[in-house]
Amino acid sequence: MKKFYVTTPIYYVNSEPHIGSAYTTIVADIVARYKRMMGYDVFFLTGTDEHGQKVMQSAELKGISPKEFADELSNKFRVLWEEMGITNDYFVRTTDEQHEKTVQKIVKKLKDNGDIYKGKYEGNYCISCESFFNDDEVILKDGKKLCPDCGKELKWVEEENYFFKLSKYNDALLKLYEENPEFVEPEFRKNEMLSLLKKGLNDISITRTTFNWGIPVPDDPKHVVYVWVDALINYISAIGYEESEKFKKYWPADVHFIGKEINRFHSLIWPAILMAANIELPKKIFAHGWLTVNGEKISKSKGNAVDPRILMNAYGKDAIRYYLLRDITFGRDGDFSEDNLITRYNADLANDLSNLVHRTLSMLDKYFDGIILEPDKIEKVDDELHTLIEKNSKKYFEFMDKYQFTHALEALWEIIRFSNKYIDLTEPWKLGKDESKKDRLSTVMYNLADSIRNISILVSPIMPETSEKILKKLNYNKDHINFENIKNGGLHTGVKISRGEPVFQRLDMEKWEKVIKTNNEIKEEKNNENVIELIEINDFKKVQLKVAKVITAEPIPKSKKLLKLMLNDGSKENRQILAGISKFYKPEDLIGKNIIIVANLKPAKLMGQISNGMLLAAKNGDDLTILTTDKNIEPGSIIS
The missing domain is CATH 1.10.730.10 (Isoleucyl-tRNA Synthetase; Domain 1)
Structure with a gap:
């Protein structure tokens, strides 16, 4: 049986998955399903990239270890792919023991072959992109050097590093491109790489010493392998490099699907590393364009880093898959409208x-x-x-x-x-x-x-x-x-069909509510929040406000926000309410306080417990203050 090995990039765990990261995974899944339909033995790989300074800093901000941070984010990718029906055969993580051993094996092989040497690196470093940039690549603005990819300020870094002799493989890469014109697609992405090759490649730094969240270099553990070199090796570590039957069966990969922003790593550095390690090259690198949403770059600040679940819950998985392939020319930038x-x-x-x-x-x-x-x-x-x-x-x-x-x-x-x-x-x-x-x-x-x-x-x-x-x-x-x-006349006769409901029902545009909000819609909603709607006195009279004294207060198990309060509100039995105030008040500080509650609010069930009312509080920025009485007053007193 013919084999086919397809991969996605492994996704960096610095942020949660969104429709942009789902795009490549959906495409790879479609290719995997197509090849299975065509009779191929398919191996489909995806996973997460988990080392590097950015992950370490994000973990520190959350007060947890880098491994805990990586576990949490990696699982979000894994669960989302399962919910989306992605049919990957393996989910690799760069924190897997097998992967770490493979990275060390490759680095040692390159050292032994004389393709790695120790030197000193000085350069402009972007922590966000985990990349170095030459002076002619950086953006100068207001006297600051900014990253040409993400726009964040660059840091000047001087450190002892190991370097890979990338320049040694410049001619071999040129020959590869000439003899295999379809090695990198689309053609305009290949031409971008050829332009870099014709200028001449420089040796690259492949280790770091300023942090330790990475894979230690064999025999020199104060150095950790640069996150991008570490990440690239996943394509062979996941299938058991170098002696496993799986590796012998599936390598070389038939296609690496990637985004255009990581083309240089995959189309120049990765094949050079494989050449140096005497490993067969993948057959194709396909670098697709960026996905925007409603004409805007995907970002949390713009509110358009859309969770694919939201779209799929509204339109169905298949409609999203169809639209992404039907309306967006694969390889070019495209807009999700x-x-x-x-x-x-x-x-x-x-x-x-x-x-x-x-x-x-x-x-x-x-x-x-x-x-x-x-x-x-x-x-x-x-x-x-x-x-x-x-x-x-x-x-x-x-x-x-x-x-x-x-x-x-x-x-x-x-x-x-x-x-x-x-x-x-x-x-x-x-x-x-x-x-x-x-x-x-x-x-x-x-x-x-x-x-x-x-x-x-x-x-x-x-x-x-x-x-x-x-x-x-x-x-x-x-x-x-x-x-x-797939042929004419292949339909069985004499069998009974089942009509059922239509496969797709038309969306009624007069009633349909879109799930992605544009910047203007978000601004309009925020403006509406500041609009005061006037009410009549009879509207206000519908709300019954009472004074209530806190008798007991305790946290709700498994809840980070809720406290359970037992109140004396002047009635024969105590009243229980739940309030999301544990970030602002300790339970013991509330006992004995006279608070104001909405007494005629419909009961609600939260975390398996009944909340029979709501307390009033005022918010000022990130702080919150419960409304209390300035004099001692009988519980149950009506506020009017």
Whole structure:
């Protein structure tokens, strides 16, 4: 069996996953599913990059160890990929023992070969990007040197380092690019790397001594391996370099999918390290563009670092996967526009695909009690449909093999659109009224159902859940998803279909609420928070405010915010309320205080406990103060 090894970059645990980091993972998953459908033995790798100064500093700010910090963030990536239905075969972490041993083995091999030497590094260092920059690369602003990638201020660093002789492999890399013109794609990304090669590469620093959160260099543990060199080696450590059967079976990788910002590391440094270690090179590096959201760069401060769960809960996993590949040309920068997503959802998924399936199965129900009959009377239009399916299936395969996903989906949608047109051309509703044309009607319905079967297989790598739903309606299961089953006339007869509900329902734009807010919408919401809405006296009278004395106060187990208060509010029985004030008050400081509560608030259940009311407090910045009375007053006194 043919093998295929596909990887994503391993994601740095300095921030939580968002739709941008999910993009590469979704693409790799689609390729893995496609290759499995095509009969390949696939190994699909993803994971997290967990060493470096930035992780160490973030952990210190949280008051936890770097390993604890990395464990928490790495798990968020792992759980999200599971929830998204990503079919990776392994999840590698750079803190894995196997990975650390492999990194040390490679570094030792390079040292033994004379490709690593000790020297002193002086240069502009960006802690955020974990990268050094030459003076001609930095941005000068207000007398400060800024990082050309992230814009943060650079730090001048002088330290003893080990260096890798990258310059030694300049000519070998040029030869690689000349002899393998498709080694780096898209072509314009390859040309960027060729430009750097023609200028000449400098040796690079591959260790650090100013912090210790990293993999120690063999025989010189005060040095830790530079996070980017450490990270690159995951592609071989995860499959058991160097003697394991898995490594022998799957290496070299068929494709590394990466973002364009890390192209230099993967397309120049990584192959040079492999050359130095006498390891076969990967077959292809594919560096895609950046994803923006509604025209803006993804960032927490802009509020558009969207959790993919939010999108998938609103539109479904398959709709997001389809949109990312249909509307964004893979390799170039692309924009995730929710408006465009909705347009695609209604036009392509609801109107074209779902409508085709539901119309066809409804007519099968109506005319043949849901039973698929043998085709009988063939006409020219049937041959047109069959020819188009054959031609476009071939185009689909060619485009998928080249990672031209937008073109592949366009080829598939030509089949869907012509199948819808085939209904209009054959007019089954007229054939159904004439008993003498039942043989022609059975042929038309067979061809439509068979077309849908082919479509469901072709669409399966991109929309796996949708594919299985459609196949189930035709009385197939996911075992039918195989390229050998993509052919005209492959539909079983004599079986009963299950129409069910439409696969996609149109979104009603008058009622639909978008889940991504633009900057203007966020600003408008904030402005609305400052607008005071005037109320009538009768509105105020609906709220019953009472004085209550705190009798006991204690924390709620497993809650970081809530305290449980037992109050004397003048009634026969004490009242229990829960309040999120543990950050501001210790339980013992509250006992005996007279506080103000909303007494007629509907009870709520929090952390398994009932809260029967709410206390009043005022917030000033990050501080919070409970409202109390300035004189001793009887509990239960009404505030009016």
